[in-house]
Amino acid sequence: MSPDYYQYLDLKEIPKGEHLLLQGQQLTQVYILLKGKVRTTHITSNGSTHLYSISSPLTLIGEVEFMSRQDVQNDVFAMTDCECYVIDVIRYRDVFMKDLVFMTYICTTIANRIHVATQNFSISVNFPVENRLASYMLAVEQGDIVEENFVEVAQMIGCSYRQLQRVIKHFISLGYIEKVKRSVYHILDRSALEELGEDLYFT
Template identity: 35%
Template structure:
């Protein structure tokens, strides 16, 4: 419970969640690659991402997977499903070791359904998600691949200067920015030739952040 309390204070959740809910909270850990929730499965819990990185993906009726986003703390999984009482809309997987604070929908409904602070927090979070989704769709429609890829590389390396470059990881990037794996590969090769990045089979290293910023302009993908 001490670890939960530390995360609650770090992210301000102690000011949002009613005190009656706190005994119902659990800290759950997920290993790299482990599914946190699966598209179409019954949703019964709300997850607060407090440590690690997750991938959110959706599978179309035709079986094509679309990577919607990568998430870092603090983020909520299951908020829309809690409000609408629907199955999970997307599949969420741990990209790194992940820790989540989890609470059952039934406990939230019992102890927090009329709490103004909590409801305001929930509404603000859901509204932000739809706003970001709209911006992402517009970004993929109106900007060329080199701008989208440069923006992705910048947004995914706020502190570290490297990120993965395996086939699976490049396929994820292609799905996320709305292009093909081959197009991503060609654009990365051009970035190498321009001296913006270095790349091997396992990693991409940012060596000219200012140059990538010039390619991206003000269009930084989030």
Template identity: 30%
Template structure:
């Protein structure tokens, strides 16, 4: 991890995310730009949170693991994602691992500043609430589909969701079968069987490492109106 407090660089990113819409007095805050290289861990499950991370560049992935070592892919994130909000409000250790998929940059604010200055800032609290509500909505929807729908329905719902290119559709889009399997709550082996089954009825086909949809209308019928959004 590299970091800088050079004002010209910080100002460029502040302008990019409309910092005045997030904080009432951003000029008084001790921002730091943290830069992580590809595959570098930004937040580690179980660690003590040191502050809030506002993603301003790059792509990251969020995973959650259990004691057996298995990890569940939750989403890929892009600007402006916020990390540490759940831990800050709940006063718990870091709940999910955040890793850089590409080089990723963050505007960082330390925990002490947040607790002593920002918890009375209505703009900041409104922004934090918006991100928390979004995470709750998308996690609840994904959990409901993954628990109650068949794998065929989940795959159809996933493909239709990423086609729409809404925010969460972008966050779960990946060309890798093992990542798609993790996102929709199944195994790569089972997912490949489902892909073959749908290929046999000319609904889609697997082209090298990509899934190509042949019949969106039938896929929509298969999804029963479910979407990961």
């Protein structure tokens, strides 16, 4: 954005586990992710949760709703402690709509978002569970540790929990990962997962 608009930014820390956006609510803030990692998911009318993307800095969050003036389309969840610049949409939407630099960036971001959503949908539909799980683990790991609710992971990557457990056990038998404790795994062979998960769930 143009330097004149920096005055409208607030710096905010968002702890792990907190939502930045909630599906169905009115958009009140747009976020510029500076540190950390967030996950974007969509809950369908039948209650299924689908993974859209996992985002790292620098990522704009809420740009589609900013432009469309519609309610929030997806849940955005802090997977780690995050730091963001925040734009108050209620107070400053019209101000930022006049910034050509910012609006150009939003258009570029939305185009990229469509590309990523298409790619991630292709991964979920066309790739075996082994590839999807490897991709997901690489996307969410922190220091080679993956700590997740794997019932939710199964939903997000489009398979049954039983299928997911079979693949996890297979990865353990091959020495790709080891179980640390319930819902926590340590990546032992990163290169093997990278070979399986060449197409990652990233923005």
